Amino acid sequence: MRRNPLGRTGMEVSELCLGTMTFGTQTSRAEAHAQMDRALEAGVDFLDTAEMYPVNPVAAETVGLSEEIVGDWFARGGRRDAWVVATKHSGEGMRHARGGAPITAETIPEAIEGSLRRLKIDCIDLYQFHWPNRGSYHFRQNWRYDPSGQDRAATRAHMEEALGVLERQVEKGNIRAFGLSNETAWGTAQWLALAEAGHGPRVASMQNEYSLLCRIYDTDMAELSVNEDVPLLPFSPLAAGLLSGKYQGGAVPAGSRRSINATLGGRVTPRALEAVAAYHALAGRFGLDPVQMALAWAARRPFVASAIFGATRLDQLEHALGAAEVTLSDELCAEIDAVHRAHPMPY
Structure with a gap:
């Protein structure tokens, strides 16, 4: 398993990261703990x-x-030091957390204490803001995103205040590093500038969607990542399961994410399914498993520290772990780019 630095934090992480967003709904407690055991073993x-x-x-x-x-896994085995743990503070509008309140100086300590209590740990290694208060173009908002009504002064004042609170959380030992998610190049640059001016911890990483089907990050954000040592932690590197091919031909397997969310958050389009078919054909020509090819490609991009994948079942986890053994040749990467040019922005 390859390892990469997590920005300038001094921490290193495996090139694959275990996502947990199904733990407690599609994935039972026992299955979740088995996944943690197996992932760690790998x-x-x-x-x-x-x-x-x-x-x-x-x-x-x-x-x-x-x-x-x-x-509960930590409490059962006591192996806290085995994992680098990342969690997130929900942004404005998530009504089940603090009634949908935005991220503020008041909510940050409360949210951190809640996560520490539930995780049964003393310190969070990477604490991330799930999405910015002002909104962003992520989650398919890019088709109608309009930042023209934003208040720059208010945004920067919020960032400065938040950084001050985060600094105190670092000093208390509650968190080690601070990261962002679903942010933009401009927003990240502001966080970095304010940290450089001494207002709080520097952004360590960025967690945005990135996959063979969603390559928005390849331009401005990739340049920022490389030049500022703020690596990407791609989420949905399998495009919410689309790249597995299990939804081709209109199939909706029982218990799958699409059986619960018919459009996969706006990702299911005719063009997306055409792109999946093209990537599967490419993987076949190179003798690769398409899931492992897609996951390895996302994990090995030059601006990526670790690709976050989730598995509903243990056999899916086992399948995904094979990505660590995949070799991506220059020829294959060139062919992947050719498919991307033929099937750009499919959702």
């Missing part, structure tokens, strides 16, 4: 969760359950 030592998890669906009665399940 060399995966990076785990990502969030206070709002599990999803599919998000519900008031299950908010925080994924963190609790992870915490």
Whole structure:
């Protein structure tokens, strides 16, 4: 299992990261613990969760359950040092967390304490803001995103205040590093500039969607990542399961994410299914498993530290772990880019 630096934090993480957003809904407690055991055995030592998890669906009665399940694993085995643990503070509008309140100086300590309690740990290695208060173009908002009504002064004042609170959380030993999620190049640059000016901890990483089907990150954000040592932690590197091929031809397997969310959050389109077919054909020509090819490609991009993948079942986890053994030749990567040019922005 390859390992990469997590920005400038001094921490290293496995190139694959175990996502936990199904822990407590599609994935039972026992299955979740078995996944943690198996992932660790395979060399995966990076785990990502969030206070709002599990999803599919998000519900008031299950908010925080994924963190609790992870915490029970720690309580059972006491192997806290085996994992680099990342979690997230929900942004504005997530009504099941603090009534949908935005990220503020008041909510940050409360949210951190809640995550620490549920995770049954003393310190969170990477604490991330799930999405910015002002909104962003992520989650298919890019088709109608309009930042023209934003208040720059108010945004920067919020960032400065938040960094001050985060600095105190670092000093208290509650968190080690601070990361962002679903952010933009401009937003990240502001966080970095304010940290450089002495207002709080520097952004360590970025968690945005990235896959063979979703390559928005390849331009401005990739340049920022490389030049500022803020690596990407791609989520949905299998495009919510689309790249597995299990939804081709209109199939909706029982218990799958699409059986709960018919459009996979707006990802299911005719063009997306055409692109999946093209990537599967490419994998076949190179003698590769398409899931492992897609996951290895996302994990090995030059601006990526670790690709976050989730598995509903243990056999799916076992299948995904094979990505660590995949070799991506220059010829294959060139062919992948050719397919991308033929099937750009499919959702």
